[in-house]
Amino acid sequence: MTPSPPRRPTALIADDEPLLREELTRLLALAWPELQIVAQARNGREAVEMYEAQQPDICFLDVHMPGLSGVEAAREIGRRAHLVFVTAFDQYALKAFEHGVLDYLVKPVEPARLADTVARLQERVGTAQPAQATEALLQQLAVQLQRGAAPAHLRWIRAMVGQTVKMIAVDEIDFLRSDEKYTLIAWRGDGGKPAEALIRTPLRELLGQLDDTQFAQVHRSVVVNLRAISHVTRGLNETADIYLKGRSEVLPVSRSYLHLFKQM
Incomplete structure (x- = not known):
């Protein structure tokens, strides 16, 4: 047998x-x-x-x-x-x-x-x-x-890039922006090249899990990594623009968040 x-x-x-x-x-x-x-x-x-x-x-x-x-x-x-x-x-x-x-x-x-x-x-x-x-x-x-003892700070964000699940290190993210039903994640990909991906998690939900000493909300739809900022210029009507290191995007700073850059 x-x-x-x-x-x-x-x-x-x-x-x-x-x-x-x-x-x-x-x-x-x-x-x-x-x-x-x-x-x-x-x-x-x-x-x-x-x-x-x-x-x-x-x-x-x-x-x-x-x-x-x-x-x-x-x-x-x-x-x-x-x-x-x-x-x-x-x-x-x-x-x-x-x-x-x-x-x-x-x-x-x-x-x-x-x-x-x-x-x-x-x-x-x-x-x-x-x-x-x-x-x-x-x-x-x-x-x-x-008791909510888990650390509030995210270390990774998962996103679909094509057919691949990409694990994006939060430290490599330059900014996050609300985009209708999605959140745009802008980070440094392979070789430090700018890269982007969309995820379904709302920006407001992500904001509560980010390190507030590193990430700051600067507009109702924009959160920026402070380490990624090159310089900030004042605009009209108590607004400002953020320029990033190695990226062409210019991020708006609304009046409500201008105090973050009051040293200017």
Whole structure:
């Protein structure tokens, strides 16, 4: 009798951003071809429901999701699966990892870091019980989430450039401008060349996540990276114009924000 082929390990991915789920799926296919992604959830509640239906070996859980967070989902799944937190905020990942009970990936997921995680998971799956994440640790992380303990400052913005998901480093952004239903991101691409992309996240939502010592709103539809400014000239009627280093665009400063440049 021909022996049946070995069972493929299975995984669930939970992230409220479809592009991020697709990107992690793609990276996992390269790093671990044998791994079968059996479910993709949009939030923590879906993750728990899909886990109960599919019983995957591994759960990749985004820390921040609407409704039930990844941490809260992890508390419900418990020891029944190997848990990996996926987060844009190092502080959550490092707290869990320092206890030696959870693995983590920091967005944007880097192939080398993913390869390390995959290697650990391959050793654990099928040969050991999932690591026991203590209830106290998960409770601590859940409380931090409720208190808004996550750092407010974005490090990366994801945008579709053609058919590619581009991870734009916030430090490389020159300015952001509201463009009807979209936000225009203007940054320095390969070789420092000016580049642009549109994202659906409203400018007002992004503004609250940017470092206000580096980025300033200068018009109701414009936010500028102060480090990208070459010089500012005053205009008529208490307005001004911002000129940028290495870019041809001239950004308006409305009267309400002229005080930011009162030293002129």
